[in-house]
Amino acid sequence: MPSARRTYTFLGPEGTFTEAALLQVPDAAESLRIPSSNVNAALDRVRDGSADAAMVPIENSVEGGVTATLDSIATGQELRIIREALVPISFVLVARAGVELSQIRRISTHGHAWAQCRLWVDEHIPGAEYIPGSSTAAAAMGLLEDDAHYDAAICAPIVAAEQPALHVLAENIGDNPGAVTRFILVSRPGILPARTGADKTTVVVPLPEDRPGALMEILDQFATRGVNLSRIESRPTGQYLGHYFFSIDADGHVGDARVADALAGLHRISPATRFLGSYGRADAQAPVVPEHTSDEAFQAAHAWVKGILAGDSLGPETLVEASPSA
Numbered sequence: 114m115p116s117a118r119r120t121y122t123f124l125g126p127e128g129t130f131t132e133a134a135l136l137q138v139p140d141a142a143e144s145l146r147i148p149s150s151n152v153n154a155a156l157d158r159v160r161d162g163s164a165d166a167a168m169v170p171i172e173n174s175v176e177g178g179v180t181a182t183l184d185s186i187a188t189g190q191e192l193r194i195i196r197e198a199l200v201p202i203s204f205v206l207v208a209r210a211g212v213e214l215s216q217i218r219r220i221s222t223h224g225h226a227w228a229q230c231r232l233w234v235d236e237h238i239p240g241a242e243y244i245p246g247s248s249t250a251a252a253a254m255g256l257l258e259d260d261a262h263y264d265a266a267i268c269a270p271i272v273a274a275e276q277p278a279l280h281v282l283a284e285n286i287g288d289n290p291g292a293v294t295r296f297i298l299v300s301r302p303g304i305l306p307a308r309t310g311a312d313k314t315t316v317v318v319p320l321p322e323d324r325p326g327a328l329m330e331i332l333d334q335f336a337t338r339g340v341n342l343s344r345i346e347s348r349p350t351g352q353y354l355g356h357y358f359f360s361i362d363a364d365g366h367v368g369d370a371r372v373a374d375a376l377a378g379l380h381r382i383s384p385a386t387r388f389l390g391s392y393g394r395a396d397a398q399a400p401v402v403p404e405h406t407s408d409e410a411f412q413a414a415h416a417w418v419k420g421i422l423a424g425d426s427l428g429p430e431t432l433v434e435a436s437p438s439a
């Protein structure tokens with residue numbers, strides 16, 4: 114029986130880096146793809162069932178975390194990350210035909226793109242004014258509107274290639290040629306992606322208040338079980354000044370005993386801890402697992418404790434008899 118066609122949404126319009134990330138998903142090219150105007154709108158489409166999954170940016174190697182995504186998945190109806198994708202980032206500066214570099218005064222793009230091209234802009238268009246755009250592609254397409262209030266946009270090369278009314282004023286304008294953005298595919302809670310051996314687990318941990326050393330205790334849950342962290346970011350909860358949650362990526366799958374044990378520890382320290390998913394790493398790199406934190410070591414340890422409890426369940430007389438002071 115042919116499987117039903119999935120509906121994906123992404124930070125649009127067509128031509129964003131997020132769309133490039135979505136097209137890495139094997140069935141995305143043949144599926145229905147609905148552009149969303151911002152990260153929240155994309156995630157809400159998943160929450161209300163009008164999309165099966167949303168591709169959204171989560172972090173960039175130069176500019177760091179995408180706060181709109183970090184905050185939106187940390188609160189509200191629960192969601193799950195089921196996949197990640199990496200996209201190398203390269204930017205072009207585009208304008209309408211006939212506009213020269215020397216005429217550019219106002220540039221629009223996504224905030225993360227602007228941050229990655231700051232040095233280039235300072236050098237080549239000193240004093241240029243930044244006009245925030247909802248995405249790189251939206252900024253580029255906005256140039257074609259009659260009432261466009263900026264003269265150029267920073268976007269992906271594909272937008273210029275597919276839009277003849279735009280022309281490229283400069284290529285490779287990113288300050289860091291090796292820039293990469295990481296994207297996540299987010300779905301409603303359901304079937305957990307299978308363990309691949311090279312996985313990542315994402316959690317959101319509210320920092321318990323008035324508890325000295327709480328952050329240390331949280332980190333300790335991972336450290337003592339040999340679980341490496343690849344990202345940790347603090348974000349304000351928005352409730353009041355000084356109240357934070359931590360967004361954490363850990364190596365491994367909740368199906369790995371060491372990760373499950375670490376999550377149980379987190380829950381004891383911070384009961385509102387939110388599990389956001391276990392999913393295969395885009396780079397397929399398996400972590401180095403210390404011997405004493407392998408599944409086998411956990412099984413042996415649990416069996417040992419079980420044995421003790423079974424022995425002791427013979428009754429208090431056994432304990433009294435065994436006591437040297439008797």
Ligand SMILES: O=C(O)C(=O)C[C@]1(C(=O)O)C=C[C@@H](O)C=C1
Nearest residue numbers: 129130131170223225248249294
């Ligand atoms: O505007 C886009 O094209 C996006 O996909 C968003 C986004 C981001 O949020 O970081 C993605 C990659 C680039 O780093 C710049 C912008």
